[in-house]
Amino acid sequence: MSANPLPVFDVLSANEVGGPSQSTCPSEKLALIIPTLREAANLRLLMDRVRPTLDSLGIRYELIVVDDDSRDGTDEIMTDLARQDSRVRLLTRTGIRGLSGAAMHGWRNTDASVLGVMDSDLQHPPELLPQLWQALQGGADVVVASRYVQQASRRGFNLFRHFISQLAIWMTWPLQRPGILVHDPMSGFFLVRRSCIKDITVQPQGFKILLEILVRGDIHSAVEIPFTFDRRHAGLSKASVAVAAAYMKLLARLWRLRLSGNSR
Secondary structure (H helix, E strand, C coil): CCCCCEECCCCCCCEEECCCCCCCCHHHEEEEEEEECCCHHHHHHHHHHHHHHHHCCCCEEEEEEEECCCCCCHHHHHHHHHHHCCCEEEEECCCCCCHHHHHHHHHHCCCCCEEEECCCCCCCCHHHHHHHHHHHHCCCCEEEEECCCCCCECCCCCHHHHHHHHHHHHCCCCCCCCCCCCCCCCCCCEEEEHHHCCCCEECCCCCCHHHHHHHHCCCCCEEEEECECCCCCCCCCCCCHHHHHHHHHHHHHHHHHHHHCCCC
């Protein structure tokens, strides 16, 4: 499978549980993508928290779990959840892994004009979604659940992980746009307007899709909402040397594009 950057909205095939939305008014719909890899133990609790939270907003939405062929019972759980709620769907990818690619895959398979992503391990509190939605409706192009603004905290980090996270963020500062400095460009919990990223291509492997959106998307305003990054509910972290290598590859690519004057 090629690791070349791909347009965000090229249409790809997928194995689906549930059908795509038949919405005739996509401008008011949110598609929240939840990438998974061996996260079956978290899915029911996650959905039990996400669905009532979004229901309270009175908006149209769909929840798309993009699973990288976990073979851990995710298919069975999602089949059951999709029977209960047609707004819940599963897309299964085979032969490739990575949060960034999973998020893109979900976005390519929805007609929603507001796109989001969050982790499946409950370190991202679903109860923050109304604040993210309201900030986006207030005019922001992208709204980030931030671990590094005032009133945020990181209970899920040990000292070493905190240091590595800070170092990774510092490395992004020269790349970010003046006047739109985001303190947590590594966040995996955010909403963005589809119109702001429709023309860019992104690196399909790795975990840090937000950084590329901030650097290369048509972003004019960003809002950060503080939250407590808690401990993982179940399962194992996917952090690894390969993830770090993919991040360094992304930074190198962004610098090459910056120096060449090619923003897309």
